[in-house]
Amino acid sequence: MKTAKGLKRFALSFRMALRPDRIRLASGLVLMIFLTGHLLNHALGLISLNAMEVGRDIFLAFWRSVPGTILLLGAIILHIALVFYKLLRHRSYRRLAGRDIFQIILGLLIPPLLVLHIIGTRVAHEVYGIEDSYSYVLFSLWIATPIQALLQSVALIIAWVHGCLGVHFWLRLKPWYGKILPVLYSLALILPVLSLSGFINGANEAERLFADTEWRDAFFARLNLPPDLIGWAYSTRDIGFQVMFAALGLLVISRVYWTIRYRRRKVNVISYPEEKVVLAAPGLSILEASQLGNIPHASVCGGRGRCSTCRVRITEGWDKLNPPSDKEIAVLRRVGAPEGTRLACQSIPSGDISVIPLLPATATVRQAFNQPAYLQGQEREIAILFADLRAFTKFSEQKLPYDVVFVINQYFRHMGEAIEQNGGHLDKFIGDGVMALFGLNENSKTASRMALNAARSMAEELEIMNQNLKLDLPAPLKIGIGIHVGQVIVGQMGYGSATSVTAIGDPVNTASRLEALTKEYSSQLIFSDKVANLVAEDFSELQHESVDIRGRVEPLGIYIVKNARRLPYFTV
Structure with a gap:
């Protein structure tokens, strides 16, 4: 069996090497x-x-x-x-x-x-x-x-x-x-x-x-x-x-x-999102049809079938496309494209089809490289961390803009380093708040441990920052952190330069609510029961309560941590 598979792989590699473009x-x-x-x-x-x-x-x-x-x-x-x-x-x-x-x-x-x-x-x-x-x-x-x-x-x-x-x-x-x-x-x-x-x-x-x-x-x-x-x-x-x-x-x-050949044949109707339609002559690829109809369509390699940036999802008419070549299959496999995806420059319809371009027209060479599958949109169980500075609005009203920008940039640097050093992905900075994702490439148990380690590091970094800036701050800066874990949709979302890897779903909202609860409990960190269960450590010394979370039917068990620096380090 292994020999047969090896021969099959060798035959495929040999066939790929003999492609005309190669x-x-x-x-x-x-x-x-x-x-x-x-x-x-x-x-x-x-x-x-x-x-x-x-x-x-x-x-x-x-x-x-x-x-x-x-x-x-x-x-x-x-x-x-x-x-x-x-x-x-x-x-x-x-x-x-x-x-x-x-x-x-x-x-x-x-x-x-x-x-x-x-x-x-x-x-x-x-x-x-x-x-x-x-x-x-x-x-x-x-x-x-x-x-x-x-x-x-x-x-x-x-x-x-x-x-x-x-x-x-x-x-x-x-x-x-x-x-x-x-x-x-x-x-x-x-x-x-x-x-x-x-x-x-x-x-x-x-x-x-x-x-x-x-x-x-x-x-x-x-x-x-x-x-x-x-x-x-x-x-x-x-x-x-x-x-x-x-x-x-x-x-x-x-x-x-x-x-002469294609003028005799019936035109193909290619439908795009937002009810855009292009009437394309037979023999034209989807990419050529997009260019003909002035539909913005990414194509870094110029339609050579190398970069994958022109890839589309076929929503209707899959059977009306030419079969993908070895070259196209290799490129789609390289980027981990899901089923139903084709390269627009290599796909020639023989009838009416509907497509959705998967990358913005401004896509760059970077999108052509092998990227994680979750960038295409994937459901994953991850840990979400929200953090927010306390009373920073009042601080900013009392300081010059230069001082405010200096302090907030110091804060973002310290928090960003703490998150990244513990394996997290910085999703975004929102005002004086931070959103981070853990477990994009790990299981939920590891993700939960990484998130708690990050919260501990963030508290330590904030203490260092307070010491460094004590002459510039009227009072030490305080932080509130909320952590929850759950099934969310992860992917590259946004528009133009504002595109980034982010997550949407109820667990994201829950993590944000837990961060807000730290004000009510005068604590530095609150994390959910689900996080604690996945970490599988003894949290009996911590305050434990059940709270009602807006948007959830059942109460949520939470652990309240007054000082996150006292958390132990969890092995990942």
Whole structure:
């Protein structure tokens, strides 16, 4: 059984690795490595032409070996073929993001700009045995045909920008990418500048050498160029141009094909919350339909099916969607998406459906990372802690605004540290109050112990704060804390920048009521019977009562703690 499961997992992993987008990415990375080495080789021209030649020998030792040739040629063929295949399958270019269109245009410009250079170097080397040294290349570009020097410099920049954009679109979904982005960005700017500077410096040195008649004659004698080389190079380039024009014509035909095919079919009705409806042509994905209908819809990766920020919940018409691919399943599994969730960019309806976008349109890369399942909305039994400063309003009326802000920030810092050090999640600060959640990733017993430990730490931190600020405070600050545990709905809620992980439900209201009761009992902490039962410790020395809580039918047993610092530390 284990062997069968292992083989199944291996087969799935192998199938995932052979996905066209993965192969396209891998081939692009190979070409980017080749281009980076090429630029570094150019940069050696800042030292001398001889340094460029030495660097070329090292560079070509791998790339002109049998493995290197297979790797490079395979990467070129696969990358061009898979990009062309992707462009043919695009049902519409109108809704592509501007950055994607820019990258596509750059990619389409590379072959016509580089084809003559490739023919005059690698192909000429293989066909005629030409030693395409830097002296030969710089003579061909800089001295014989100066316009080619300009075109190749432009091609170098275009290829570099195209590759950098591809790497950026891939890496920006990695959690660590933001930290190294400034370094990579700086290198991406510096390398082509050094390369072009080295190219110009090397070209100037070559020009000086070619001014020496004796050196020039010896060079050409050693090179032994065939008389038909130039004519052959340009005729081969023209064949390449014909192939490129044919490919562009095929792309135009594909546009006509998709237009005719889908105009004959009935439009799909896609319903969104708040009674918004989009009539989408068949073949459009849900994300494309949202963009067509001006429905705000998150899509950090630009519809590539990598980031998961465009995910939607399908409320009607699940059977009218194309089956999820291995790629989509892997992304949804990565973020722990619940059943009924699809990626909008990968879901193509064949009929009427209803959807709910799960993330705000302003979602960032952070939402694309693997996140806890409770962020999607989950029912959990957790401990809720409310805390509030006593008589702080009166204090604030007697102090300058600067003093009030200083004190309240000190209070929030001390309380926040006490909560987080005991495993709690700071939900929000409300005026001079604090709400915290315990047990988002633990069981309710551990959550209850953590909450009581946090209350003890908060009381200790308040005492430290009172000592530190005794000269600034007319009287020591006092706090009231209420803790309850129960089944609540936890999730990421809010709007825009005010979105946060919070909890709603009756236990939250109960915890708030217990905090309010601390005024009535002149105590520092009140926690419920349920908390005490879960902690499973002896609380017989504490005052115990039953109270009526607004919103609850039955009385609630509570434990009253005058000084939370006297609580023992509970092992978690």
